[in-house]
Amino acid sequence: MLTLSLFLNGIVLGLVYAAVALGFSLVLGVSGVINFAHSITFTFGAYFFWAMYKHVGYLPAMLLAPAAVAVIGFFVERLVIRRVYGQDPLFGLLITLGFAMGMEELIRMVFGPATHNVDAPSFANGVIIFGNFLYSQYRLFIALVAAIMVAAVWLFTEKSRYGTVVKAGMFNSEMVGALGHDLYKMRIWILVLGSFIAGLAGILAAPIWSVKSGMGSSILMPSFLIVLMGGLGSIPGTLVAGLMVGITLSMGVLVAPRFVDIMPYILMGLIVYFWPRGLMGQQNIIE
Amino acid sequence: MRRLLKDPLLWIFLVFALYPAIPYIGNFISLGSELLLWFIFTLSFNLCLGQTGLPSFGHGAFYGLGSYAAAITYLKLSGEGGGFLAPLVGGIVVGTAAAGLLGWFIKDKRGVYFAMLTVAFTQVCFGICWRWDEVTGGEAGLSGIVRTTFLGIDMKNLHNFYYLCFVVFVIAALIIRSISRSCFGLSLQSVRQNHIRSQYLGYNCNMYKFVVYALSGAFAGLSGALYCLLTQSAFADILDWSKSGDVVMATLLGGGTVSFYGPIVGSLIFIICKNLLSSLWDHWLFIYGMSFVIILCLFPTGLMGVFKRRAASKA
Numbered sequence: 032m033l034t035l036s037l038f039l040n041g042i043v044l045g046l047v048y049a050a051v052a053l054g055f056s057l058v059l060g061v062s063g064v065i066n067f068a069h070s071i072t073f074t075f076g077a078y079f080f081w082a083m084y085k086h087v088g089y090l091p092a093m094l095l096a097p098a099a100v101a102v103i104g105f106f107v108e109r110l111v112i113r114r115v116y117g118q119d120p121l122f123g124l125l126i127t128l129g130f131a132m133g134m135e136e137l138i139r140m141v142f143g144p145a146t147h148n149v150d151a152p153s154f155a156n157g158v159i160i161f162g163n164f165l166y167s168q169y170r171l172f173i174a175l176v177a178a179i180m181v182a183a184v185w186l187f188t189e190k191s192r193y194g195t196v197v198k199a200g201m202f203n204s205e206m207v208g209a210l211g212h213d214l215y216k217m218r219i220w221i222l223v224l225g226s227f228i229a230g231l232a233g234i235l236a237a238p239i240w241s242v243k244s245g246m247g248s249s250i251l252m253p254s255f256l257i258v259l260m261g262g263l264g265s266i267p268g269t270l271v272a273g274l275m276v277g278i279t280l281s282m283g284v285l286v287a288p289r290f291v292d293i294m295p296y297i298l299m300g301l302i303v304y305f306w307p308r309g310l311m312g313q314q315n316i317i318e
Numbered sequence: 319m320r321r322l323l324k325d326p327l328l329w330i331f332l333v334f335a336l337y338p339a340i341p342y343i344g345n346f347i348s349l350g351s352e353l354l355l356w357f358i359f360t361l362s363f364n365l366c367l368g369q370t371g372l373p374s375f376g377h378g379a380f381y382g383l384g385s386y387a388a389a390i391t392y393l394k395l396s397g398e399g400g401g402f403l404a405p406l407v408g409g410i411v412v413g414t415a416a417a418g419l420l421g422w423f424i425k426d427k428r429g430v431y432f433a434m435l436t437v438a439f440t441q442v443c444f445g446i447c448w449r450w451d452e453v454t455g456g457e458a459g460l461s462g463i464v465r466t467t468f469l470g471i472d473m474k475n476l477h478n479f480y481y482l483c484f485v486v487f488v489i490a491a492l493i494i495r496s497i498s499r500s501c502f503g504l505s506l507q508s509v510r511q512n513h514i515r516s517q518y519l520g521y522n523c524n525m526y527k528f529v530v531y532a533l534s535g536a537f538a539g540l541s542g543a544l545y546c547l548l549t550q551s552a553f554a555d556i557l558d559w560s561k562s563g564d565v566v567m568a569t570l571l572g573g574g575t576v577s578f579y580g581p582i583v584g585s586l587i588f589i590i591c592k593n594l595l596s597s598l599w600d601h602w603l604f605i606y607g608m609s610f611v612i613i614l615c616l617f618p619t620g621l622m623g624v625f626k627r628r629a630a631s632k633a
Contacts, residue, residue, distance in 0.1 A: 065430065114615045120430055121373045125570055126614055128563055133607025140601045252437070252559065259434055293445030296438040303431055303438075304423065 032164055037281045043170045045277020046177035049270045050232045051250055052257035053184050054225025060201030060264045062218045064112050065124040069229055069254070070247030071134040072107075076100045076230025077237040077246060078138060081147050089152040097230035104226025108219050116218070131247070139244045147242040173235045180228055185266045197221060201264040202313070253280075256299040262312020271310060272302075326579055327495065331488055338477055346593070347476045351548050353589050354480075354487040355541040360569050360581035361494045362537030367566065368574040368581075369498055370530050371510030373429070376420055376436035378562030379443040380413040380535040382554070384542025386447060387412035389460040389552035402465075402482070406543050413539015414532050416443070421531030425524040428513070437559050444557035459553035463546065483544055490537055497533065498578060506530055564588065571610055573622025580622040587621075 051073060058066045079096035087095065111130050115123035150156070151169040158165045188194040200207040200217060208214035233246070240246055257276055261268030276295045283291035302310065322328060337350045344350070359381055366372040388405035395404050424435045447454045454460065465474055472478055497503050508516040509523045517523050546552045555561070572584025588606075595602040617624050 111611060111615070118618070121433060122614075122618065124430075124433075125563075125567060126611055129567060129607045129610035129614070131607075133604045133611065136601050136604035136607065140604060248560070252441070255434070256438075259431070289449040290445055292448075293442045296441040296445075300435055300438040300442075303435060307427070307431060 034282075034285065035164065036166060037284065038278065039166060040170065041278035041281035042274060043174045043177075043277070044281060045274035046174050046181065047232050047236055048250070048253050048257055048277055049273025050177045050180045051229050052254040052261070052269050052273055053181060053266065054228045055254050056258045056261075056263060056269055057184070057197070057201070057221050058218075058225045059120075059258065061197060061204060061221045062112065062116060063120060063123075063204070064115055064127070065120050065255070066112060066127050066222070066225075067124055067251060067255075068107055068111065068127040068131045068134070069225065070251035071131050071138070072100050072104055072226040072229040072247075073233040073236075073250055074135065074138055074244060074247035075103055076233030077149075077242045078142055079230070080234040080237055081149050081242045082142075084149065089154075093231070093234055096234055097227045100230030100233075101223045101227040104223050105219065107226075108222045112222065131251075135244050135247065142244070144244070149237040149242060151238045169238060173239075176235055177232065180231065181266070181270055184224075184228070188266065198264070253295055256295055258309075260299050260302045260309050262309030264313065265309070265311040268309055268311030327491060330491075330579075330582060334484055334487070337484075338480065347480050348548060349589070349593050351476070351480045351483045352545075352593070353586065354483040355544040355548065356568075356585040356589050357582050358487055358490045358537055358544070359541040360565060360572075360574070360585045361491060361578075362534045362541070363565050364569050364574040364578070364581045365494060365498065365506075365530055365534045365537075367569055368576075368578075369503060369510065370506040370527060372527060372531065373433040373566070374436045374531070374534075375433055375559055375562040375566065376417070376440050377534070377538050377565050378559065379436075379440040379557050380417050380538035381542035381545070381565075382447065382552075382557035382561075383416050383443060384409035384413040384539030385546035385552045385556065386454055386460070386542075387539065388543035388546040389463055390453070392463050392546075393460065402547065405547060406486075406540060409539040409543025409546070410536050411539070413542065414536040417535020417538070418528070418532035421528045421535075425528040425531070437562075440557060440559045440562055444554060444559070447554040447557055454552075454554065457554070459551055461551040463550045463552075465547060465550060479548070483548070486540070486544060490540065494537065495578060502526075502529075567610060571613060571620055573620025573624075573626075575623075576619045576626055577622035580620055583621050 051069070054072075055066065055069050058064060058069070076096055079099050080092050083095060084092035107130070111126060112123070115126050152172075155168040155172040157168050159168055159171065186194075188198045196207060196212050197217060200212075200214065204214055207217075232250075236246070236250075240249075253276055257269060257272040260275070261270070261272035275298065279294045279298055280291060283294045287294075306312075334350070334354060338344045338347060359377070363374065363377045366374045366377075387408040391408035392405045420436065420439050424432055427435060449456060465479060498506075505516070505521055506526055508519075508521065509526050513523055542556075545556070568584035568588040569581045570584070571587060572582065573580035574584065591602060591606050595605065599605075613621065619626070
């Protein structure tokens with residue numbers, strides 16, 4: 032029973048990671064920027080949600096907070112990320128890392144250093160019982176929403192016309208620009224979309240991890256690991272890698288509880304060492 | 319003689335020889351020691367980033383492992399009244415070994431993949447040091463390292479310890495500079511500028527990367543050992559990848575990619591911000607992070623890049 036519930040926890044965690052990593056991967060593919068400021072959109076999502084959910088209700092807040100985060104994403108693109116297009120990806124990484132550091136401090140300044148708690152919504156605040164197995168309804172709710180997000184992004188890139196352009200942009204953005212698509216507008220939209228997803232993921236995580244200023248940086252590295260493990264530009268790869276990391280983190284407790292934190296890094300080191308493009312990656316922009 | 323007088327390193331040595339006499343700031347003598355060991359640390363890091371173009375996020379690990387090595391050798395070997403030599407050598411050996419091991423495996427990786435494998439290594443080292451209570455003291459760290467006498471000089475006195483750091487810094491800086499100006503250093507630059515071309519010219523690029531990585535790890539380990547002796551303890555949180563990020567950011571801010579002295583400028587700014595600005599305002603990281611972004615957006619080569627460009631336009 033413990034194994035099963037740890038396994039389910041791993042899947043839930045993995046879906047959240049995969050959703051955050053998807054935004055990361057889309058931005059990296061289309062803009063060629065390793066956007067470490069992605070972490071603050073996750074944190075901002077949780078904080079905005081915490082600030083408004085008692086006033087406007089749970090579900091409206093779940094739409095409004097990510098929308099506000101998406102606006103922040105827009106300004107981040109205009110102010111910072113726009114300046115590092117076409118530069119070495121690592122330069123972009125450091126600029127956005129510096130920006131994220133400053134913003135994290137801003138969050139601490141505005142919202143205070145304390146940790147805040149968010150209640151699970153009333154419609155999912157119980158347990159589901161299968162025989163003698165109990166599982167939290169809220170975690171199932173997270174899994175559902177995260178899975179919908181991943182599926183929506185997949186549908187968008189596979190089935191819609193604009194999504195096809197985005198997907199092409201992840202492999203050769205210059206060529207897409209040359210074919211008459213407005214590449215710069217596409218980069219903005221993708222960043223806004225990525226911020227929205229990360230903000231929503233932050234909201235989902237808020238009742239479990241509680242809202243604190245460091246929550247973004249704690250998800251930053253895992254999601255970047257997932258991008259590299261899954262292979263850039265591959266949504267199924269990102270999903271698989273996300274689930275792998277999630278399950279490793281939660282099942283690792285059974286094997287070596289003290290060293291569970293380092294397992295994703297070992298996993299990523301092995302994968303990137305032997306499969307440099309990740310599990311399902313193709314030639315890409317950061318090589 | 320005139321060439322010697324024009325040497326910036328000489329002036330840096332002079333300023334730091336007289337550091338305790340500087341009004342106000344000279345009172346913060348352990349700040350001075352921290353500055354000196356950060357100079358060694360960032361100069362060694364810049365052998366990788368500026369000289370060879372290796373974006374390493376692993377230097378925090380070598381620094382931290384060096385400090386643990388120093389703490390453990392000091393506690394186990396030196397004991398009461400023991401010398402400083404064993405901990406310093408321990409730091410260098412462990413730093414070299416860790417960097418050599420990592421460098422051997424990732425010497426053929428490039429760019430982002432190189433960076434991420436070093437991040438993974440750093441985090442694994444951090445995780446082990448954070449949890450392996452029996453050896454590293456876990457979350458509590460190792461303490462109880464008491465500086466005693468070295469070569470008959472009382473090291474409990476912070477001024478004496480400062481001058482020990484100063485001597486080590488002078489030696490390390492001269493060695494690092496002669497490395498970067500040697501044939502070996504010039505070959506490293508060719509590896510950075512055009513990897514494929516230098517390979518066709520017959521240089522074994524991967525070997526060069528491996529050697530410079532191990533060398534750089536040695537100096538990082540040395541500065542970690544000094545840090546351990548300065549704080550008289552060793553903690554795991556200096557191994558976290560964000561601390562390695564601080565080194566990269568400080569070096570880039572100072573302009574390590576265009577100038578040998580960039581890392582010194584960068585770490586001067588970072589350490590002074592960290593120690594003095596933080597006592598004035600809790601949220602100093604906001605200012606530091608934002609100024610980093612603004613400065614690098616305006617001058618992508620960092621602060622030394624600005625001076626270089628100005629000097630070039632005058633000439």
